[in-house]
Amino acid sequence: MNALFEYLVRLGDDSLIIGHRLSEWCGHGPILEEDIAMTNLSLDFIGQATSFLKYAGEVEGKGRTEDDLAYLRFDRDYRNLLLVEQPNGDFGMTIVRQFLFDAYRKLLFERLIHSKDETIAAIAAKSLKETKYHLKHSSEWVIRLGDGTEESHQRVQDSLDTLWRYTSELFYADEVDEKLVKDGVIPSMEGLESAWKASVNEVLAEATLKVPDNNWKHEGGRKGMHSEHLGYILAELQYMQRAYPGLEW
């Protein structure tokens, strides 16, 4: 197994799948301005996916492009977190999912900009700028909704309780990570989880939301073991390339 390829696919798939989820809001946003904001975010993520998967294809050396990787793999070959494939639900659910992910992504990129791999460092530096805005946007919405009306508070609290089980996977690490850290390709991720908890707790406190005490963990995405939702995403994502191979427009 090529650890660097595997790692890049994990990062790329996170961006690809959450980008696709956000694109599902196009034309369905609660207000015009937020509709545009979410599709903007979506495009940022698809751009990140393009960068990571393109580099993954180069590292693999089998001639696969970013499009081949995005559109022509089977579900078990996707390495994204379970969190990012969870359904959009209501707007609050989407915002909570985004917030939990953005908080992780910002801390991750702040480390990856110090990667000895120049391409990873460059993609991380570009993505970090976007991610800071994403986190600001999702945090402010979590606070507005959490500290909003009784109904909005209850809805985001329910979303938080539902999604919390997928957050331990943010810090999943296996032989892939170990090898890259050992080889000095990526910096150590020690302390990432505690930093994430501190940053998330701060916003949740301001939002008057309760940190779930449910410690049940739901993992598997990094090994290709997904929830039933990914298949539906891929059906839509891959339809054109499967039905009309090589189609361009």
Added chain:
Amino acid sequence: MANKEWPLWEVFIRSKQGLNHKHVGSLRAADADMAIENARDVYTRRSEGVSIWVVASNNVFASNPGDADSLYEPSDSKIYRHPTFYEVPDGIEHM
């Protein structure tokens, strides 16, 4: 409550340093912070700007279109107010 709309904001964008903020449109937002964020997403996504102002639309006071004759027409006949009688030296741009 169900039908209550967020207030309207006027958006001004500075396209680059040294130029004035220019009115580009309006949007709805619950408060000024959200208005700035929405303006960022709605009006600067194609690199249109480096700075944003938002002003609550109800703070904008406008001249009355019905007064146009008395307000603006008198200046039409006063061509001497335009500095068009100077010769612009070579090499001066953006005049």
